[in-house]
Amino acid sequence: MVTSMVVAGVLDVAIDRYGDPSGRPVVLLHGFPYDTHSYDDVARLLADAGHDVVVPSLRGFGATRFLDDATPRSGEQAALAHDLRELIGALGLDRPIVAGYDWGGRAACAVAALWPDEVAGLVSVSGYLVQAGGLATPAPPHLEKRYWYQYYFHSERGRAGLAAYRAEIAQTLWTDWSPTWRFGDSEFAATAASFDNPDFVDVVVHSYRHRHGLAAGDPAYAATQERLAAGPPITVPTVVLDPTEDTVAALYGTPDHARHFTRLVDVRELDCGHNPPQELPGRFADAVRALGESLA
Numbered sequence: 229m230v231t232s233m234v235v236a237g238v239l240d241v242a243i244d245r246y247g248d249p250s251g252r253p254v255v256l257l258h259g260f261p262y263d264t265h266s267y268d269d270v271a272r273l274l275a276d277a278g279h280d281v282v283v284p285s286l287r288g289f290g291a292t293r294f295l296d297d298a299t300p301r302s303g304e305q306a307a308l309a310h311d312l313r314e315l316i317g318a319l320g321l322d323r324p325i326v327a328g329y330d331w332g333g334r335a336a337c338a339v340a341a342l343w344p345d346e347v348a349g350l351v352s353v354s355g356y357l358v359q360a361g362g363l364a365t366p367a368p369p370h371l372e373k374r375y376w377y378q379y380y381f382h383s384e385r386g387r388a389g390l391a392a393y394r395a396e397i398a399q400t401l402w403t404d405w406s407p408t409w410r411f412g413d414s415e416f417a418a419t420a421a422s423f424d425n426p427d428f429v430d431v432v433v434h435s436y437r438h439r440h441g442l443a444a445g446d447p448a449y450a451a452t453q454e455r456l457a458a459g460p461p462i463t464v465p466t467v468v469l470d471p472t473e474d475t476v477a478a479l480y481g482t483p484d485h486a487r488h489f490t491r492l493v494d495v496r497e498l499d500c501g502h503n504p505p506q507e508l509p510g511r512f513a514d515a516v517r518a519l520g521e522s523l524a
Contacts, residue, residue, distance in 0.1 A: 229272075230244070231243070234319060235295065235318065236314040237313075238294060238295055238299045240293045240294075240295055241285065241292050242264075242290050242291035243283065244283040244284075246271040246279075251275075251278045252520055254326075254327065255283075255324050255326045255336075256282070256328065257286070257329075258283075258289070258329075258332045259328070259329050261394075264283045264284070266505045267506075267509075269509035269513075270505045270512050282315075282321070286308065286311070286332065286335075288301070288428045290422040291425075292425070293426075294427060300434075302431070304434070304445045304446065305335070306445065306453040308334060309339050309342065309449075311335065324348065325348055325350070327350070327351035328353070329353035329502070329505065330502065331435070336350055336352060337350065337356060337358050338456055340463075341358055341456070341460040342460065344463050349466065349522075349523055351519055353470075354470065354471070355468045356487075358460070359439055360458065360459030374404075377397065377436075378440070381433050382436065382440065394420075394429070399420075404475060405475050405503075406474070407473060407475060408500065409501050463490045464491060466493060467493050467496065467516075468485050468494070469497075469498055469512070470497050471497075471501055472498065473499060474502045475501070475502070477502065
């Protein structure tokens with residue numbers, strides 16, 4: 229594994245790269261509140277299978293930094309989509325497979341939906357993660373209560389709480405969202421260091437305020453955000469992974485996958501929580517390999 233920095237769009241992106249640069253490229257994208265360590269085992273398995281594997285730290289995480297202090301610290305889906313597209317271009321990747329969960333899955337879905345010619349295929353945890361049509365309609369109460377962290381971040385008390393207790397909040401969410409995953413203290417600590425990024429709080433707070441209509445988006449991404457809000461279909465070959473023990477995915481995933489994916493290759497259930505690549509790395513890597521073989 230080689231760690232480096234790559235200027236891409238508005239960011240200087242920290243990436244971990246594994247495998248043979250001449251192999252089929254794969255970009256693996258982490259979520260909130262996680263980091264690139266989610267893919268340590270997956271990346272090695274895919275590299276051993278001949279892939280060129282890129283694992284970036286998202287904006288606000290790890291060593292990734294904004295190039296300009298004046299750039300809005302947006303966490304909206306359109307910003308994440310542009311970050312991924314710019315990274316693919318900066319690295320000169322030839323139509324990679326993109327794979328992700330949570331925020332990373334949203335970025336991967338958005339790029340696959342809007343710029344399908346730039347990716348070969350998609351592996352998405354919980355299916356269609358593009359946020360379309362806003363979040364004005366309340367969920368049933370038994371689901372709505374799981375949004376507590378989002379509502380918390382809507383307040384200035386929540387912003388201050390995230391700044392003071394970023395690791396503690398993350399550990400609480402890991403435990404709540406993956407009730408069958410027994411992660412160790414050292415495993416969590418390896419990821420928690422990524423939350424010390426100076427932009428972490430601003431990006432996270434903006435993400436959860438913007439999606440609820442409580443914060444304006446970055447004007448640079450307004451056109452992209454409008455396209456995503458329309459709920460475009462995803463036309464690239466796709467494998468969907470459905471975690472059966474994920475206690476939060478029902479808030480944004482949908483079991484009606486065929487409605488969103490016109491080339492649905494497979495739907496696989498995984499007996500794990502919200503972070504499949506770290507909980508079941510072999511199964512996650514198998515899904516990426518299987519998609520790659522179907523594209524050969």
